[in-house]
Amino acid sequence: MxxxxxxxxxxxxxxxxxxxxxxxxxxxxxxxxxxxxxxxxxxxxxxxxxxxxxxxxxxxxxxxxxxxxxxxxxxxxxxxxxxxxxxxxxxxxxxxxxxxxxxxxxxxxxxxxxxxxDGCIGCGCLSMKACALYNDGDVAQKNGAGPRYLLGDTPPDGDAK
CATH class of the missing domain: 1.10.1660.10 (Multidrug-efflux Transporter Regulator; Chain: A; Domain 2)
Known part of the structure; x- marks a missing residue:
């Protein structure tokens, strides 16, 4: 050593x-x-x-x-x-x-x-019924900040992917 x-x-x-x-x-x-x-x-x-x-x-x-x-x-x-x-x-x-x-x-x-x-990128349709980014009336805000449906929350009508 x-x-x-x-x-x-x-x-x-x-x-x-x-x-x-x-x-x-x-x-x-x-x-x-x-x-x-x-x-x-x-x-x-x-x-x-x-x-x-x-x-x-x-x-x-x-x-x-x-x-x-x-x-x-x-x-x-x-x-x-x-x-x-x-x-x-x-x-x-x-x-x-x-x-x-x-x-x-x-x-x-x-x-x-x-x-x-995968269903959103490049799609361009922004279908309001099926879009995981759409948050009509900001109802998801009650669960916290951010893109709630993409983070795993289920929208009230259950239609977001």
């Missing part, structure tokens, strides 16, 4: 080391710290030091964001990870199981939306 490697293990990783290992900008790491996703400690000189496990934590954050998860959701699931030790495979499996359910719901919603849009 090289002297530099022994020193990094004993004294923690600098923010620059962490940036180099994760590919993140130093400013992004600081942001993730401010969001409570990593918890560096300070050495005697007041410099941030990170655990080696933070490489994996930040890698997880990057992947989760690519899947569309919000920082708030990522923070919520990461709270289940231990702070005092490196997360084990079982710790990560527990998190991935919850994310899998979320991803399955997102995939189902996207497939449903794709299938409903």
């Amino acid at each position: 090289s002297k530099n490697r022994r020193l990094a293990i004993r004294s923690g990783l600098t923010i620059g080391d962490l940036a180099a290992r994760t590919g993140l900008a130093v400013s992004a790491i600081r942001y993730y710290e401010s969001e409570g996703l990593v918890h560096p400690w300070r050495n005697a000189g007041g410099q941030r030091r990170f655990e080696r496990a933070d490489i994996r934590r930040l890698s997880f954050v990057m992947v989760a964001q690519r899947f569309g998860f919000s920082i708030a959701r990522i923070r919520e699931v990461m709270q289940a990870l231990p702070d005092q030790r490196t997360p084990t495979a079982a710790d990560w499996r527990k998190i991935s199981t919850g994310f899998r359910a979320d991803l399955d719901q997102q995939i189902a919603a996207l497939e449903q939306m794709r299938d409903k849009l």
